[in-house]
Amino acid sequence: MDWGLANRLNLIIRPETGRTVMLAVDHGYFQGPTTGLEQPRTMLPPLLPYADTIMLTRGVLRSCVEPSSATPVVLRVSGGTSILRELSHEGVATCMEEALRLNAVAVAHSIFVGAEGERESLLNLGKLVDEGMRWGMPVLAVTAVGREMVRDARYLGLACRIAAELGASVVKTYYCDEFEKVVAGCPVPIVIAGGKKLAEYEAIKVTYNAIRGGAVGVDMGRNIFQSEAPVAMIRAVRAIVHEKKSAGQAFALFEKLKNAAHA
Ligand code: R5P
Numbered sequence: 001m002d003w004g005l006a007n008r009l010n011l012i013i014r015p016e017t018g019r020t021v022m023l024a025v026d027h028g029y030f031q032g033p034t035t036g037l038e039q040p041r042t043m044l045p046p047l048l049p050y051a052d053t054i055m056l057t058r059g060v061l062r063s064c065v066e067p068s069s070a071t072p073v074v075l076r077v078s079g080g081t082s083i084l085r086e087l088s089h090e091g092v093a094t095c096m097e098e099a100l101r102l103n104a105v106a107v108a109h110s111i112f113v114g115a116e117g118e119r120e121s122l123l124n125l126g127k128l129v130d131e132g133m134r135w136g137m138p139v140l141a142v143t144a145v146g147r148e149m150v151r152d153a154r155y156l157g158l159a160c161r162i163a164a165e166l167g168a169s170v171v172k173t174y175y176c177d178e179f180e181k182v183v184a185g186c187p188v189p190i191v192i193a194g195g196k197k198l199a200e201y202e203a204i205k206v207t208y209n210a211i212r213g214g215a216v217g218v219d220m221g222r223n224i225f226q227s228e229a230p231v232a233m234i235r236a237v238r239a240i241v242h243e244k245k246s247a248g249q250a251f252a253l254f255e256k257l258k259n260a261a262h263a
Contacts, residue, residue, distance in 0.1 A: 004136025088117030
């Protein structure tokens with residue numbers, strides 16, 4: 001593997017554990033000021049020390065993150081649609097030159113398997129991988145799931161495998177029953193999104209089950225930044241991902257840190 005590509009991947013999936021805690025704060029690119037993310041400039045600094053990478057757009061990066069930040073950046077480059085219209089017609093909204101200028105360690109692009117924009121999103125992913133390969137830039141493919149799709153192992157397994165076949169270096173998907181089958185059918189590492197906000201213990205259990213099922217980590221947003229104690233939550237997630245803690249141990253850590261912060 002090209003040295004630059006390998007180095008960037010090592011800055012995402014930590015070589016010490018083979019795992020990663022990615023913090024996703026890119027939601028605004030299609031849904032505007034998402035609850036908990038209205039003020040990224042104040043919300044992000046306490047979380048960054050506990051994130052192996054941060055996933056966001058160039059706009060929030062430039063305006064809300066200090067260039068002295070040591071947290072590697074996964075740059076959301078797909079976009080061009082909003083929650084007001086059909087989301088699946090995204091295109092590539094940020095070019096590779098910009099990703100290199102911003103010192104990104106990967107670019108993120110959504111695919112919409114089974115939706116109206118399936119073909120264009122898959123061809124755009126292929127083109128992005130072609131370009132990424134020229135510059136040593138990994139592409140993280142996000143399996144976006146439309147309302148009409150069922151988040152089961154059959155559908156997510158199909159979407160993840162297609163993303164890997166088109167050359168994605170890492171695939172981001174959702175946890176589901178029989179998640180092991182999704183992992184087994186995907187030849188590149190998988191990270192999970194957290195999805196809609198759950199009670200903290202539930203989100204911790206999803207994290208635990210996903211890691212046990214073969215995910216290399218999380219690329220989690222709402223279940224961290226919408227938590228009643230975001231720093232406690234990301235640290236609990238880290239304890240599972242990097243320190244092999246059980247869901248019970250991680251939840252106990254969450255409660256302890258939450259109570260200490262509120263004391
Ligand atoms: C959606 O395409 C965005 O990439 C989100 O960043 C992603 O779904 C992860 O965030 P969450 O853990 O809130 O689902």
